[in-house]
Amino acid sequence: MIRAWSVADVRAAEEPLLAAGVPLMDRAAFALALQVLADLRARRRSARGAHVVVLAGAGNNGGDALHAGAHLVHRGVAVTAVLAADRVHEGGLAALRSAGGRVVDAAAAGRAPAAAVEAARADVVLDGLVGIGARGPLRGSAAALVTALGAAGLPTAGTDAEEGTPATHAEEAQGASAAVAREGTARPWVVAVDTPSGIGVDDGTLPGPVLHADRTVTFGAAKPGLLLPPAAHVVGEVTVVDIGLTLPGTPAVQRLAPADVAARWPVPGPQDHKYTRGVVGVVAGTATYPGAAVLTTTAAVRTGAGMVRYRGSDVVARAVLAARPEVVTAPGRVQSWVVGPGVPPAADGADDGQAARARAGLAAARGELAGLSRGPVPAVVDAGGLGLVEETCPPWFVLTPHAGELRTVLRRHGEDVHRAEIEAAPLRWARRAHDLTGATILLKGAVTVVVGTGIVHAQADAPAWLGTAGAGDVLAGILGTMLAARAADVVADPAVAGEVAASAALVHGLAAEHANPGGPVAALDVAEAVPGTVARLLDLWSS
Ligand SMILES: NC(=O)C1=CN([C@@H]2O[C@H](COP(=O)(O)OP(=O)(O)OC[C@H]3O[C@@H](n4cnc5c(N)ncnc54)[C@H](OP(=O)(O)O)[C@@H]3O)[C@@H](O)[C@H]2O)[C@H](O)CC1
Numbered sequence: 002m003i004r005a006w007s008v009a010d011v012r013a014a015e016e017p018l019l020a021a022g023v024p025l026m027d028r029a030a031f032a033l034a035l036q037v038l039a040d041l042r043a044r045r046r047s048a049r050g051a052h053v054v055v056l057a058g059a060g061n062n063g064g065d066a067l068h069a070g071a072h073l074v075h076r077g078v079a080v081t082a083v084l085a086a087d088r089v090h091e092g093g094l095a096a097l098r099s100a101g102g103r104v105v106d107a108a109a110a111g112r113a114p115a116a117a118v119e120a121a122r123a124d125v126v127l128d129g130l131v132g133i134g135a136r137g138p139l140r141g142s143a144a145a146l147v148t149a150l151g152a153a154g155l156p157t158a159g160t161d162a163e164e165g166t167p168a169t170h171a172e173e174a175q176g177a178s179a180a181v182a183r184e185g186t187a188r189p190w191v192v193a194v195d196t197p198s199g200i201g202v203d204d205g206t207l208p209g210p211v212l213h214a215d216r217t218v219t220f221g222a223a224k225p226g227l228l229l230p231p232a233a234h235v236v237g238e239v240t241v242v243d244i245g246l247t248l249p250g251t252p253a254v255q256r257l258a259p260a261d262v263a264a265r266w267p268v269p270g271p272q273d274h275k276y277t278r279g280v281v282g283v284v285a286g287t288a289t290y291p292g293a294a295v296l297t298t299t300a301a302v303r304t305g306a307g308m309v310r311y312r313g314s315d316v317v318a319r320a321v322l323a324a325r326p327e328v329v330t331a332p333g334r335v336q337s338w339v340v341g342p343g344v345p346p347a348a349d350g351a352d353d354g355q356a357a358r359a360r361a362g363l364a365a366a367r368g369e370l371a372g373l374s375r376g377p378v379p380a381v382v383d384a385g386g387l388g389l390v391e392e393t394c395p396p397w398f399v400l401t402p403h404a405g406e407l408r409t410v411l412r413r414h415g416e417d418v419h420r421a422e423i424e425a426a427p428l429r430w431a432r433r434a435h436d437l438t439g440a441t442i443l444l445k446g447a448v449t450v451v452v453g454t455g456i457v458h459a460q461a462d463a464p465a466w467l468g469t470a471g472a473g474d475v476l477a478g479i480l481g482t483m484l485a486a487r488a489a490d491v492v493a494d495p496a497v498a499g500e501v502a503a504s505a506a507l508v509h510g511l512a513a514e515h516a517n518p519g520g521p522v523a524a525l526d527v528a529e530a531v532p533g534t535v536a537r538l539l540d541l542w543s544s
Pocket residue numbers: 015019025026029058059060061062063065130131132133134135136137138139140141143144194195196199220
């Protein structure tokens with residue numbers, strides 16, 4: 002598990018140590034230098050004679066980078082510090098100078114392109130422009146430098162948000178790109194110091210220009226922006242360096258690892274039977290979209306449900322039974338409901354009665370229909386089901402929208418937001434949807450964000466190949482079974498709903514990888530791979 006703490010929590014943890022004179026910056030800089038040396042040796046056999054460019058901003062983030070640069074000079078690395086501020090960390094600059102490092106001032110207007118060209122030729126670029134002290138989009142000389150680095154061929158993200166200066170940056174950028182293109186040198190390895198400069202450290206946004214990192218060396222603890230999309234896509238490999246901070250028990254964001262899911266997997270024992278293992282009720286598919294019913298029920302069965310009850314028209318039921326004879330179509334008690342996959346969003350009547358069956362399932366999940374479930378049970382609400390949930394939901398309802406579907410849910414609650422805005426700030430809008438609906442929100446994407454009553458989860462287990470038709474239907478089935486197996490826990494403590502949802506996202510992503518490592522997968526392949534994935538998780542855990 003990777004746990005990430007907010008900027009405020011990290012600052013609060015640093016405070017007493019700084020007050021006691023604990024040399025946190027020395028610890029951070031030394032660890033950073035060691036990691037850069039290891040990366041250099043991995044990429045060019047020896048660090049000696051390598052060229053490292055340190056991008057230094059005005060604060061302690063720049064201080065970390067400059068001190069690390071001094072350590073590197075002492076190990077035979079040629080280091081150039083590019084100063085992106087009129088005033089930088091004095092101690093760090095003095096250490097670099099006395100070690101014999103070069104210093105280039107890139108703070109003055111027009112200096113960025115030349116500095117960018119030098120950086121683009123380096124073996125490693127250390128991004129020490131700004132860390133947890135960032136406020137808003139990267140601005141001034143730091144923004145100009147990142148824009149010029151982008152033009153010089155280094156991968157950057159975000160737009161140059163500073164008003165009135167795009168032309169300046171563009172001109173500088175052209176200068177840089179022409180110079181580097183002529184040489185066609187391989188681009189440098191970028192190491193972000195604490196965070197890639199300019200990301201939303203607490204929310205994972207990309208408010209302005211950001212230099213992509215190949216590695217982020219972060220101090221004391223991971224920060225939420227390193228796990229949350231879209232910033233999670235520009236951090237590279239995250240290396241957490243222990244500098245002796247004591248952080249509060251509850252992190253702001255966490256990412257489950259396979260071992261965390263395995264540790265909580267409800268492995269059946271001799272006393273278990275189908276009803277103790279969890280029965281899943283599925284309302285999915287129509288005569289027009291029968292495949293969703295097959296995918297969702299297959300996934301639920303293959304994830305280890307005690308039993309799956311399918312609710313739908315006879316024609317679809319026949320397709321389901323042909324694929325999965327284990328499924329039953331008789332109504333009866335369930336421990337979770339999955340409603341919505343393949344059900345048309347607009348309940349326009351052409352849905353074989355699925356909207357009515359979905360509403361009945363949701364009412365039963367609320368505990369409003371005695372007999373069917375004897376009290377409230379968790380529910381997965383996906384696709385067409387999202388249009389059927391009422392104003393507010395219990396937290397044991399897990400809504401599983403993608404960004405477009407979340408837009409519809411938010412608009413129904415009076416938030417007029419566009420899909421692009423949701424994709425630019427997934428945490429914010431998933432949290433808003435949780436606040437408005439009361440449900441646990443699993444916002445699907447390359448990184449899946451789960452916001453409920455407990456800790457926020459950000460899962461990045463899925464290969465891009467999983468972006469294929471039916472993948473959401475399979476996730477809904479996996480989640481339905483995992484919720485049914487822990488139904489009592491989920492209803493008793495809704496924070497468990499978020500943890501189970503994040504676990505289902507992890508299983509879904511790993512199953513896609515196992516189905517065809519490194520290549521394309523069909524949704525049904527993913528569902529069929531789940532048993533093996535679960536066995537591997539448990540084997541890993543028991544070994
Ligand atoms: N405290 C310690 O000894 C340790 C800190 N660690 C490292 O330090 C940074 C946090 O350092 P801090 O000085 O608090 O802040 P930063 O260096 O991250 O950034 C502040 C400077 O950056 C400028 N800034 C802020 N936002 C932007 C922006 N959007 N664009 C450009 N520049 C920006 C800000 O300028 P002002 O005008 O606002 O003053 C500051 O000059 C932490 O990340 C660690 O790297 C060590 O890890 C542990 C010891």
